[in-house]
Amino acid sequence: xxxxxxxxIAEQPTPKAKSSSGCLRPHIxxxxxxxxxxxxxxxxxxxxxxxxxxxxxIIGPSGCGKTTLLRTFNRLHDGSVDVKITGKLFVDCEDIxxxxxxxxxxxxxxxxxxxxxxxxxxxxxxxxxxxxxxxxVRGKRKLYAIARHQLNAVGLWEEVKDRLKxxxxxxxxxxxQRLCLARGLAVEPEIILGDEATSALDPISSKTIEExxxxxxxxxxxxxxTHTLRQAKRxxxxxxxxxxxxxxxxxxxxxxxxxxxxxxxxxxxxxxFS
Amino acid sequence: xxxLEEKIFKILMIGSTVLILSILxxxxxxxxxxxxxxxxxxxxxxxxxxxxxxGKEGGILNAIMGSLYLIFxxxxxxxxISVPVVMYLNFTLRRKSKLAxxxxxxxxxxxxxxxxxxxxxxxxxxxxxxxxxxxxGGIIAISLLxxxxxxxxxxxxxILIPNDLVEATKSLGATNYETIxxxxxxxxPGISTAVLLSVGRGIGDAATVLFTAxxxxxxxxxxxQPTASLPLAIFFQLSSPVEEVQNRAYAAALVLTIIILxxxxxxxxxxxxxxxxxx
Amino acid sequence: MLKGRLLKDRIARHYMLLATIFSIFILxxxxxxxxxxxxxxxxxxxxxxxxxxxxxRPFKGDFxxxxxxxxxxxxxxxxxxxxxxxxxxxxxxxxxxxxxxxxRAFTAVVDLLSGIPPVIYGVWGTLTIVPFISEKLAPHFVExxxxxxxxxxxxxLAIMIIPLIISILIxxxxxxxxxxxEASLSLGATKWQTVKKVVIRKSIPGIVAATVLxxxxxxxxxxxxxxxxxxxxxxxxxxxxxxxxxxxxxxNNYGEMxxxxxxESALMFAAFLLFFIIVLFNVISRLxxxxxxxRYQL
Numbered sequence: 001x002x003x004x005x006x007x008x009i010a011e012q013p014t015p016k017a018k019s020s021s022g023c024l025r026p027h028i029x030x031x032x033x034x035x036x037x038x039x040x041x042x043x044x045x046x047x048x049x050x051x052x053x054x055x056x057x058i059i060g061p062s063g064c065g066k067t068t069l070l071r072t073f074n075r076l077h078d079g080s081v082d083v084k085i086t087g088k089l090f091v092d093c094e095d096i097x098x099x100x101x102x103x104x105x106x107x108x109x110x111x112x113x114x115x116x117x118x119x120x121x122x123x124x125x126x127x128x129x130x131x132x133x134x135x136x137v138r139g140k141r142k143l144y145a146i147a148r149h150q151l152n153a154v155g156l157w158e159e160v161k162d163r164l165k166x167x168x169x170x171x172x173x174x175x176x177q178r179l180c181l182a183r184g185l186a187v188e189p190e191i192i193l194g195d196e197a198t199s200a201l202d203p204i205s206s207k208t209i210e211e212x213x214x215x216x217x218x219x220x221x222x223x224x225x226t227h228t229l230r231q232a233k234r235x236x237x238x239x240x241x242x243x244x245x246x247x248x249x250x251x252x253x254x255x256x257x258x259x260x261x262x263x264x265x266x267x268x269x270x271x272x273f274s
Numbered sequence: 275x276x277x278l279e280e281k282i283f284k285i286l287m288i289g290s291t292v293l294i295l296s297i298l299x300x301x302x303x304x305x306x307x308x309x310x311x312x313x314x315x316x317x318x319x320x321x322x323x324x325x326x327x328x329g330k331e332g333g334i335l336n337a338i339m340g341s342l343y344l345i346f347x348x349x350x351x352x353x354x355i356s357v358p359v360v361m362y363l364n365f366t367l368r369r370k371s372k373l374a375x376x377x378x379x380x381x382x383x384x385x386x387x388x389x390x391x392x393x394x395x396x397x398x399x400x401x402x403x404x405x406x407x408x409x410x411g412g413i414i415a416i417s418l419l420x421x422x423x424x425x426x427x428x429x430x431x432x433i434l435i436p437n438d439l440v441e442a443t444k445s446l447g448a449t450n451y452e453t454i455x456x457x458x459x460x461x462x463p464g465i466s467t468a469v470l471l472s473v474g475r476g477i478g479d480a481a482t483v484l485f486t487a488x489x490x491x492x493x494x495x496x497x498x499q500p501t502a503s504l505p506l507a508i509f510f511q512l513s514s515p516v517e518e519v520q521n522r523a524y525a526a527a528l529v530l531t532i533i534i535l536x537x538x539x540x541x542x543x544x545x546x547x548x549x550x551x552x553x
Numbered sequence: 554m555l556k557g558r559l560l561k562d563r564i565a566r567h568y569m570l571l572a573t574i575f576s577i578f579i580l581x582x583x584x585x586x587x588x589x590x591x592x593x594x595x596x597x598x599x600x601x602x603x604x605x606x607x608x609x610r611p612f613k614g615d616f617x618x619x620x621x622x623x624x625x626x627x628x629x630x631x632x633x634x635x636x637x638x639x640x641x642x643x644x645x646x647x648x649x650x651x652x653x654x655x656x657r658a659f660t661a662v663v664d665l666l667s668g669i670p671p672v673i674y675g676v677w678g679t680l681t682i683v684p685f686i687s688e689k690l691a692p693h694f695v696e697x698x699x700x701x702x703x704x705x706x707x708x709x710l711a712i713m714i715i716p717l718i719i720s721i722l723i724x725x726x727x728x729x730x731x732x733x734x735e736a737s738l739s740l741g742a743t744k745w746q747t748v749k750k751v752v753i754r755k756s757i758p759g760i761v762a763a764t765v766l767x768x769x770x771x772x773x774x775x776x777x778x779x780x781x782x783x784x785x786x787x788x789x790x791x792x793x794x795x796x797x798x799x800x801x802x803x804x805n806n807y808g809e810m811x812x813x814x815x816x817e818s819a820l821m822f823a824a825f826l827l828f829f830i831i832v833l834f835n836v837i838s839r840l841x842x843x844x845x846x847x848r849y850q851l
Contacts, residue, residue, distance in 0.1 A: 104741045120736060305676070388774065
């Protein structure tokens with residue numbers, strides 16, 4: 001297994017070998033990724049390998065580009081006219097930024113949990129089964145089973161089982177975020193992306209979401225942008241530290257938090273700047 | 275299958291956009307083509323003389339001035355009502371007040387009432403007060419028409435003013451009236467836009483002036499005289515059998531269109547200056 | 554010093570309250586005034602006769618509004634049937650698919666053109682639509698048509714209300730949060746699926762509101778329709794026949810109003826009818842919107 005040596009001091013751990021398609025790369029692999037917004041160089045030469053079935057937290061001061069990077073993973077920048085992206089991004093060995101790559105099947109592999117829970121304008125159950133329906137799953141009973149399973153997985157089933165048909169917007173914000181997670185899980189992704197997924201929630205709901213992530217990390221590759229070091233310390237297996245659009249350091253949580261290699265990392269970890 | 279659906283709709287969407295754009299531009303083109311040949315300096319600077327309706331000398335100055343008079347006074351009256359109303363709703367009453375909600379509902383309904391109803395009502399008012407078809411009658415009808423337009427337009431901007439600003443002035447010991455004076459200064463661009471929109475609505479409307487303002491060849495010198503107006507000038511002259519006269523209708527149409535387009539440009543410019551987020 | 558300021562404040566408050574009460578009162582004044590003026594004819598003939606017969610012979614005292622009401626409905630229906638789909642398609646395209654530059658240019662055009670007075674549309678209608686129907690379109694379907702017809706009225710009205718609907722829809726669609734679209738896309742939906750199932754769904758209240766406003770405008774539009782509809786009382790048998798919507802009726806006959814007894818009252822009744830229908834329509838749609846909001850909380 002070859003290690004990707006990046007221009008910066010970042011060091012990649014040995015990724016676990018992928019079984020299914022004979023793909024030998026890590027689940028997500030970023031290669032020389034550069035992103036420009038209207039000629040501003042926002043992401044500078046990112047090289048990063050996200051390990052399988054674990055939680056990777058991307059940390060860094062605000063404005064460093066972590067959300068921008070996360071959104072390149074499922075090509076959410078596609079709609080923006082001002083954004084230019086060069087480089088390669090491999091998901092399951094497929095370069096998603098190669099010309100003419102079909103995007104919906106890639107997005108299906110990933111579930112996105114945004115900062116503010118965004119429930120779709122429909123009932124609770126319709127929210128959960130929205131994804132499967134889009135991809136062709138039919139049959140009331142089948143969909144109901146999917147909804148029940150996922151709502152159970154996020155611990156929401158008991159709370160909503162009697163009002164599945166009521167509008168999702170009536171739920172509390174913590175419940176909505178769990179609903180969004182259930183919705184994301186319903187399409188059976190392999191990867192879960194979280195963009196400061198708990199920052200809008202109260203501490204108890206945040207804790208619930210964190211525990212959910214911990215409970216499912218053996219089945220999914222999870223990449224989280226976290227706004228607090230404490231959250232990263234609580235749940236991360238791997239940590240990527242970004243600063244001013246560059247990837248400064250990458251390693252296991254233990255490595256980065258306890259034995260940071262880069263000066264900037266050291267400063268950030270000890271609360272020097274934010 | 276899904277791809278096909280998307281493709282079909284995309285074609286329909288682009289087609290419909292192109293269709294609408296072309297029709298709107300075509301309208302402008304036709305008006306220009308028909309109106310430009312008959313547009314002359316005489317046309318806009320003279321009133322109709324003796325044989326005007328038979329195709330001889332004269333112009334549409336009576337209609338131009340008439341419309342200007344009508345809209346000017348209507349805007350003044352309307353401002354005197356609309357601005358206080360919006361100020362009252364937004365900065366004197368509490369935001370959640372029931373009166374305010376009811377008032378806004380009423381204004382929304384008034385906004386949707388067609389101009390002919392305002393014309394018919396204006397006519398009733400005139401009869402009641404014993405007025406003849408006159409400048410004053412037209413002013414009454416047009417004012418009633420544009421009050422809801424103005425209120426709505428100013429309200430849209432007034433609502434955006436954050437509560438903290440109002441509270442800050444009040445906590446400095448200003449009376450409600452003084453606070454409002456300060457805020458009005460801030461709202462001037464919004465008020466200008468509202469005025470422009472109202473002028474656009476009022477100056478081109480035929481149904482309000484049909485019963486109430488009468489029609490005449492001369493420029494009115496007092497409020498009780500009847501007055502011509504551009505929309506009616508267009509309408510009446512178009513129905514003439516004399517081709518010359520019809521052509522003048524087109525010229526009048528062009529003049530009216532130019533006035534409206536200028537106003538629209540100005541309104542857009544002002545409203546752009548106001549809000550950064552406008553498309 | 555303070556006394557003066559307080560006095561000014563008091564006066565201002567009273568003036569503002571007065572202005573507000575007056576403005577609210579306008580609605581009731583109009584309704585009441587027109588109703589009072591319609592009473593004579595309503596007392597003479599039953600409401601039923603007025604609304605359902607189509608005998609219109611003012612000099613004989615016959616006032617049956619049925620064909621006028623039907624003409625109005627006919628023309629409005631055609632206008633909406635043309636305008637609504639086109640406006641929806643265009644607005645969706647402009648917001649969801651077109652580049653920001655096209656969006657800006659298009660909104661500019663729509664804004665400018667939504668201010669063009671109805672009489673101009675009427676002129677254009679007589680110049681282009683009427684001959685088109687008479688010479689090119691109608692011969693395929695009927696024996697003869699002057700072009701002044703229900704269809705002409707419908708088309709001209711449709712073109713008039715399209716900018717109105719589009720400008721509202723553009724605002725409505727823009728108001729759908731970006732995150733909602735992204736949530737749908739992130740689940741693997743295509744753009745079109747997102748538009749269908751999320752954007753449009755979320756915008757339903759706005760679409761309803763736009764339609765209501767458009768119908769109100771079309772219903773009461775006078776001069777543009779008057780110039781192209783033919784002003785012929787008999788009930789139109791096809792869309793190529795002439796018609797006579799209520800606003801045109803009022804506008805055309807106001808001059809003769811005073812000469813015949815009950816004529817004025819009849820026309821005021823027509824105006825009241827317009828007023829009543831539109832106000833009722835507005836209020837009902839508002840209630841519908843409140844219900845939608847409560848049930849679905851979009």
